[in-house]
Amino acid sequence: MDIQVKAPLSKKEASALRAGDIVKITGIVYTSRDAAHKRMLEQYEKTGKFPFDMENAVIYYAGPAPAKPGNVIGPAGPTTSYRMDSYAPFLMEHGQTGMIGKGARSKDVIESMKKNKAVYFAATGGAAALISSHIKKSEIIAYEDLGAEAIRRLYVEDFPAIVVIDTEGNNLYETEKAKYRTL
Amino acid sequence: MRSIEAEKITQAVKNMCITANLDLNPDIYCAMEKARETEKSPIGREMLSQLLKNADIAKADRVPICQDTGMAVVFITIGQEVHITGGLLKDAVNEGVRQGYTEGYLRKSVVKDPFLRVNTNDNTPAIIHIDIVEGDELKIDIAPKGAGSENMSKIFMLKPADGIEGAKKAVLDAVEAAGPNPCPPMIIGVGCGGNFEYSAYLAKKALLRPVGSHSDKPHIRQMEEELLEKINRTGIGPQGLGGTTTALAVNVESCETHIACMPVAVNISCHVTRHASCRL
Numbered sequence: 459m460d461i462q463v464k465a466p467l468s469k470k471e472a473s474a475l476r477a478g479d480i481v482k483i484t485g486i487v488y489t490s491r492d493a494a495h496k497r498m499l500e501q502y503e504k505t506g507k508f509p510f511d512m513e514n515a516v517i518y519y520a521g522p523a524p525a526k527p528g529n530v531i532g533p534a535g536p537t538t539s540y541r542m543d544s545y546a547p548f549l550m551e552h553g554q555t556g557m558i559g560k561g562a563r564s565k566d567v568i569e570s571m572k573k574n575k576a577v578y579f580a581a582t583g584g585a586a587a588l589i590s591s592h593i594k595k596s597e598i599i600a601y602e603d604l605g606a607e608a609i610r611r612l613y614v615e616d617f618p619a620i621v622v623i624d625t626e627g628n629n630l631y632e633t634e635k636a637k638y639r640t641l
Numbered sequence: 642m643r644s645i646e647a648e649k650i651t652q653a654v655k656n657m658c659i660t661a662n663l664d665l666n667p668d669i670y671c672a673m674e675k676a677r678e679t680e681k682s683p684i685g686r687e688m689l690s691q692l693l694k695n696a697d698i699a700k701a702d703r704v705p706i707c708q709d710t711g712m713a714v715v716f717i718t719i720g721q722e723v724h725i726t727g728g729l730l731k732d733a734v735n736e737g738v739r740q741g742y743t744e745g746y747l748r749k750s751v752v753k754d755p756f757l758r759v760n761t762n763d764n765t766p767a768i769i770h771i772d773i774v775e776g777d778e779l780k781i782d783i784a785p786k787g788a789g790s791e792n793m794s795k796i797f798m799l800k801p802a803d804g805i806e807g808a809k810k811a812v813l814d815a816v817e818a819a820g821p822n823p824c825p826p827m828i829i830g831v832g833c834g835g836n837f838e839y840s841a842y843l844a845k846k847a848l849l850r851p852v853g854s855h856s857d858k859p860h861i862r863q864m865e866e867e868l869l870e871k872i873n874r875t876g877i878g879p880q881g882l883g884g885t886t887t888a889l890a891v892n893v894e895s896c897e898t899h900i901a902c903m904p905v906a907v908n909i910s911c912h913v914t915r916h917a918s919c920r921l
Contacts (some may be wrong), residue, residue: 493758523708523748532746533699533708538789538822560882563820582880583789583824584690584913585695586708590790605760606708606748618691620684620882631821634883638682639876 465614467515467556469575474557477628481579482616485581487516489610491537494601495545498609503553509600509609512549516556518620521606522596523586531596531612536560543567550574554588558619562631579619580630587621592617642779645921647728650781654737654767657783657917658713662705663697665667666916668851669828669889673912676826676879676886685884689826692879692912706913711785713738714765714845720776731751731769739763750788770842779921782849790823790911796841797847799903805860808833808905809868815907816872816888821881828852829872829891832906833861834878834898844908847892849916856893865891 465485475481478610488510489634490498498508519539523532539559542551546557547570561582563571571578572615581589622630643799660744677689701705715734725733742749742764751765752758795818797811812831819827832843840869855862889912898904 521708521750523705523710523746524746526704526746529704532748533705535708537709538792540822541821560824562820580821580880580882582691582695584707584911585691587698587702587704587706588691588695589878590704591698605762606750611740623884630883631881634684634878635876635881636883637876637884638878638885640874641871641876 464554465516466576467516467577468514469555472555472577473625474577475577477621477624477630477633479621481619481621483516483579483619484615484617485613487518487612487614489518489520489522489612491519491521491607492541492630493604493607494609495542496599499545508552510611512555515554516558516610517554518548519557519559523606531590531593534590534593535586536581536583539563540628546570550576554613563623568627568629571623572625575625576623577625581619589617609625642722642724643778644724644726646726647733649921650733650779651737651740652921653781653921654715654734654783655741655744657781657919658738658741658747658785659916661783661785662745663703664700665706665913666851668758668853669912669914670696672852672889673826674678680879680884680886682878682884684882684884685879688879688882689886691884700767705747707787708748708796709750709787709789710742711787713764714786714851715767715769716782716784716786717769717771719771719773720778720782721773722777723742723779734767734769735765737767738767743763743771743891744876769776773871779833780918781921782916782918784849786916787911787913790827792818793823793909796837796904796906796908798837799905801901801903803903805864807857808866808903810903812868812891812907813871815909817875819873820877823909825877825881826879826886826912827888828910828914829868829888830908830910831891831893833893833895833904835896835904836899836902837904839896840906841908843894843896844906848908848910848914851892852891854892856895858895861893861895
């Protein structure tokens with residue numbers, strides 16, 4: 459049975475999730491990847507503010523393809539998360555509780571997740587056409603000049619994901635790999 | 642001497658940019674269907690099902706399989722009897738990329754400078770490799786490649802003493818280090834021999850080969866088969882979430898090299914591995 463997850467995500471709800479949980483996310487998530495992360499941190503340094511409320515925020519590491527006429531958004535699958543590793547702990551210190559992406563995370567990120575009660579979800583990499591059908595609204599709210607990398611506020615319904623790293627640092631990539639390793 | 646209009650090249654490149662990004666190659670589709678039957682992990686089977694369903698949606702709705710529609714890599718094999726009229730070859734290719742990425746609603750993923758990082762807004766320039774051969778035909782292979790897997794690629798300047806076992810270890814190390822990042826199941830292109838840059842070129846070219854094809858050279862074929870078997874025992878699995886399907890193919894290309902050299906380039910690619918081809 460899939461677990462329903464609401465976004466924004468409270469620390470309490472984040473802490474109840476376990477690595478391996480198959481979830482469906484409904485609510486507001488923000489897209490941000492390489493260039494937007496860099497700019498968010500620069501903006502915070504100058505103004506003391508982020509372009510959206512970071513408290514309990516879920517960030518989706520994604521840069522969609524252009525929408526065809528009549529579509530809410532173009533294909534929008536996850537990008538590889540480790541490129542955001544140098545920025546993620548700062549955002550978790552300021553309230554972020556959820557990350558959606560794909561691929562491994564650094565030790566620093568996992569330590570920060572444990573400390574700040576944040577959770578890391580994987581969406582299926584390269585399943586962009588399938589994932590987009592769960593994105594019901596999309597609006598650019600910052601850094602429009604970055605094109606695909608602009609920050610979008612998305613309303614998602616039953617967005618399919620899997621908890622890969624939980625608030626205790628359990629890591630599904632490692633535990634599942636070990637089960638099937640025969641080298 | 643045979644004349645080919647630049648405009649024809651533009652049209653071909655434009656159409657292939659779109660089809661390569663929207664239609665998953667049948668060899669990969671079939672390989673994933675087969676893998677779903679043999680995959681031991683339930684999560685792995687679910688991931689393969691999602692990827693197949695996604696490919697079906699992309700084909701039916703005419704949208705890209707993945708939002709990362711890549712940097713366009715274009716291989717031009719041109720007969721030396723061919724004369725191109727009405728424009729320059731490279732301009733014709735880039736114009737095709739420009740039109741294909743704009744009209745096909747593909748993502749513009751190219752920046753002008755590695756450090757300044759301002760988008761070119763039309764996905765140009767393409768990476769163009771030109772080979773001149775005999776004859777009066779022009780062949781275009783287009784392989785748009787996403788960055789998630791490209792970033793996991795590696796080159797090893799091994800010693801001749803490392804031998805073929807050293808080369809196999811290098812490929813396996815690259816795959817283990819990549820883990821879940823390049824969207825497995827992967828296709829692995831390997832280039833052995835040549836020099837630093839030529840081995841990387843061969844590795845990229847190896848990705849053009851269909852899944853299930855093998856090298857004509859017996860020792861290289863054996864290397865391909867052994868590596869595929871080993872890679873599928875790493876446990877990485879579909880999407881890195883564990884399982885017995887980590888790669889669908891290992892394609893190795895090899896060529897002459899220096900007495901002191903043994904370069905091994907590993908170009909890792911994802912389950913989308915785009916490729917389209919045409920002859921003019």
